[in-house]
Amino acid sequence: xxxxxxxxxxxxxxxxxYAETVAPLARCPELKGEVRADVCVVGGGYTGLSAALHxxxxxxxxxxVEAQRVGFGASGRNGGxxxxxxxxxxxxxxxxxxxxDARKLWALAEEAKAVVRxxxxxxxxxxxxxxxxxxxxxxxxxxxxIHEEAEMLARDYGYDRxxxxxxxxxxxxxxxxxxxxxxxxxxAGHLHPLAxxxxxxxxxxxxxxxxxxxxxxxxxxxxAKPVVKTGHGRVVCEHVVLGCNGYLGTLDxxxxxxxxxxxxxxxxxxxxxxxxxxxxDVAVADTxxxxxxxxxxxxxxxxxxxxxxxxxxxxxxxxxxVRKPMSQVFPQLKDVKITHAWGGTLAITRRRxxxxxxxxxxxxxxxxxxxxxxGTATHxxxxxxxxxxxxxxxxxxxxxxxxLPFPGGGMGRTPLLVLAMTWFAMRDRLGI
Numbered sequence: 515x516x517x518x519x520x521x522x523x524x525x526x527x528x529x530x531x532y533a534e535t536v537a538p539l540a541r542c543p544e545l546k547g548e549v550r551a552d553v554c555v556v557g558g559g560y561t562g563l564s565a566a567l568h569x570x571x572x573x574x575x576x577x578x579v580e581a582q583r584v585g586f587g588a589s590g591r592n593g594g595x596x597x598x599x600x601x602x603x604x605x606x607x608x609x610x611x612x613x614x615d616a617r618k619l620w621a622l623a624e625e626a627k628a629v630v631r632x633x634x635x636x637x638x639x640x641x642x643x644x645x646x647x648x649x650x651x652x653x654x655x656x657x658x659x660i661h662e663e664a665e666m667l668a669r670d671y672g673y674d675r676x677x678x679x680x681x682x683x684x685x686x687x688x689x690x691x692x693x694x695x696x697x698x699x700x701x702a703g704h705l706h707p708l709a710x711x712x713x714x715x716x717x718x719x720x721x722x723x724x725x726x727x728x729x730x731x732x733x734x735x736x737x738a739k740p741v742v743k744t745g746h747g748r749v750v751c752e753h754v755v756l757g758c759n760g761y762l763g764t765l766d767x768x769x770x771x772x773x774x775x776x777x778x779x780x781x782x783x784x785x786x787x788x789x790x791x792x793x794x795d796v797a798v799a800d801t802x803x804x805x806x807x808x809x810x811x812x813x814x815x816x817x818x819x820x821x822x823x824x825x826x827x828x829x830x831x832x833x834x835x836v837r838k839p840m841s842q843v844f845p846q847l848k849d850v851k852i853t854h855a856w857g858g859t860l861a862i863t864r865r866r867x868x869x870x871x872x873x874x875x876x877x878x879x880x881x882x883x884x885x886x887x888x889g890t891a892t893h894x895x896x897x898x899x900x901x902x903x904x905x906x907x908x909x910x911x912x913x914x915x916x917x918l919p920f921p922g923g924g925m926g927r928t929p930l931l932v933l934a935m936t937w938f939a940m941r942d943r944l945g946i
Contacts, residue, residue: 516763516826517761517763517775517826518581518730518761518763520827520828521826521827521828521857521859522582522586524582524728525583525727525728526582526583527585527586527708528856528857529854530782530854530856531782531815531817531853531854532591532707532709533708534854535706535709535811535813536706536708536709536712537709539583539712539715539716541727541728542580542719542726544727544728545579545726545744545746545747545748545749546747547746547747547748548748548750549724549749550575550750551574551575551577551724551750551751552569552574552576552751552752553566553569553576553577553751553752553753553755553902554577554579554742554749554755555569555576555579555755555757556578556731556754556756556758557578557587557756557757557761558579558580558582558583558584558585558586559586559711559759559891560589560710560891560892560895561755561757561880561881561891561892561894561895562578562580562755562895563578563584563585563711563715564629564714564891564892564893564894564896564899565899566578566718566723566725567714567717567718567721567723567895568895568896569902569903570718570721570722572899572903574902576723576724577723577724577726578718578726579726579729579731579742579749580725580728580729581728581729581730581731581761582728583727584711584715584725584727585708587759587858587859588859588860588861588887589707589710589711589887590707590708590711590712591707591708591780591856591857592858592860592887593780593797593807593817594705594706594707594797594817594888595647595797595799595809595888596643596647596703596888596889597699597702597799597889598627598647598673598675598701598702599620599667600619600620600623600867600868601868601883601884601885602866602867603663604616604620604663604666604667605663605666607619607867607915610865610915610916611914611915611916615911615914618911619911619912622893622897622911622912623889625908626889627701627703627889629892629893629896630888630892630893631643633713633714634705634713637713637714637716637717639709639713639717640709640713641706641707641709641710641713642706642709642812643703644703644704644705644795645700645701645703645796646698646699646700646702646703646797647699647702647703647704647797647798647799648684648687648696648697648798648799649696649699649798649799650688650690650693650694650695650696650799651693651695651696651801652800654694656694656696656801657694657696660696660697660801664697673701675700675702676697676698676700676701677697677698679695679696679697679698680695681695682695683695684696687792687794688791688793689789689790689793689846690791690843691845692842692843693800696800696801698796704796707888710888714892729744729747731744731765732745733765734754734877736874739752740752740754740876742754752876753878753902754878755879755895755898756873756879756880756881757879757894759773759861759881759883760773760776760860760881761775762775762861762881766879769869769879769881771920772869772882772917772918772919772920773863773869773881773882774861774862774863774882775859776822776860776861776862777822777825777828777857777859777860778858778860778885779820779821779823779828779829779855779856780817780855780856780857781818781819781837781840781852781854782811782815782816782817782854782855783815783818783850783851784815784850784852784853785813785815786810786816786850787814790846791808791847792809792810795810796809797809800843802839804821804822805819805820805885806819806820806839806840806843807819808843815853816844816850818836818840819836820835820836820840821835821838821839828857829857833852836852836855860883860884860887861882861883861884862884863882863884863917863918864920865915865916865917866884866885866886867882867884867917868884868886868894868915869881869917870897870909870912870915871917872901872909872913878898878901878909880895880897882917894912896908897909897912
């Protein structure tokens with residue numbers, strides 16, 4: 515079974531609210547014959563598009579090859595949240611990598627948000643960027659933990675963009691009886707993810723990147739001049755950037771052993787009355803292990819994400835899968851009409867920290883963003899472009915975060931992960 519074709523027609527975007535509300539991009543040609551470039555970028559999501567754009571702006575010749583359409587994968591289907599920090603909480607990072615590298619990782623995460631905002635402004639990308647992401651807990655203890663981390667960020671990192679939410683303030687913002695408060699981070703943000711991806715693609719084309727769609731990579735010949743092979747063509751280059759995330763397949767077994775694809779799902783409701791769910795135009799994520807995340811669209815629909823699966827196939831009724839957690843968070847919406855339901859494949863690592871790796875002297879990879887990819891993946895593209903140009907400090911800092919392989923490597927990881935995820939999902943349901 516192949517994740518690139520298991521759930522979606524070849525060469526088409528999924529039938530999502532995102533795809534219906536974005537200006538389409540003319541299809542780019544398939545790679546045929548031999549192309550030479552300084553850098554070949556594999557994958558047309560945020561990572562690959564950002565790497566290609568930043569390299570082209572530095573004067574490199576770049577060929578980007580995408581198996582489907584640019585923005586086809588998680589980059590065009592996600593919750594659209596531009597979060598602060600890394601996917602791991604900052605206290606966890608300090609324990610894992612030490613205070614010095616944890617501070618560097620925080621600074622890189624702040625840079626990631628600035629990179630996204632800068633790209634949007636510099637290239638005039640119309641993607642409905644708004645400020646604010648709230649984090650909510652279900653218990654008094656979870657609220658205290660959220661507040662303690664916010665206070666630590668203010669005290670130790672000088673981060674002053676967070677507003678603490680007690681239960682009353684939390685419910686004033688988010689009309690859910692399930693939550694007991696949390697925090698609102700106005701330094702974070704949210705946007706239309708596919709519009710952002712296509713904006714990056716247009717900027718790449720304007721910068722002279724050769725973009726090839728419908729050009730699946732079947733193998734890479736390593737060496738002083740790597741050769742990236744597709745079904746009907748090849749790119750001979752000096753450097754390779756792998757930006758495949760959940761769709762890497764078997765292109766590199768070292769990465770595949772540490773980065774696991776999983777599926778996640780989102781629905782869009784019919785338009786709601788203003789203030790029925792959120793009284794401010796911010797996004798929300800909660801503390802469930804299988805996280806619920808949501809925000810209002812610019813046409814006042816609730817975009818609600820929840821539920822995961824670990825096989826190749828999406829469930830036959832995505833709407834039912836997501837309606838269940840949505841109705842638990844918002845009982846008042848249990849009968850609301852859902853107009854769109856779609857799934858996507860992302861990638862996780864065991865520690866939920868992204869996996870940056872130098873696979874060969876001239877082959878770089880970044881993936882495994884674990885649901886925190888909008889800023890991190892876009893920034894990863896910049897860090898790989900900088901590393902190719904000889905400025906590798908940021909890339910090397912990210913690469914020092916320890917990455918554990920999944921037990922059993924590429925073959926045994928799926929059943930083991932399903933067992934682990936099922937346990938955590940059960941804990942979510944039982945509230946333990």
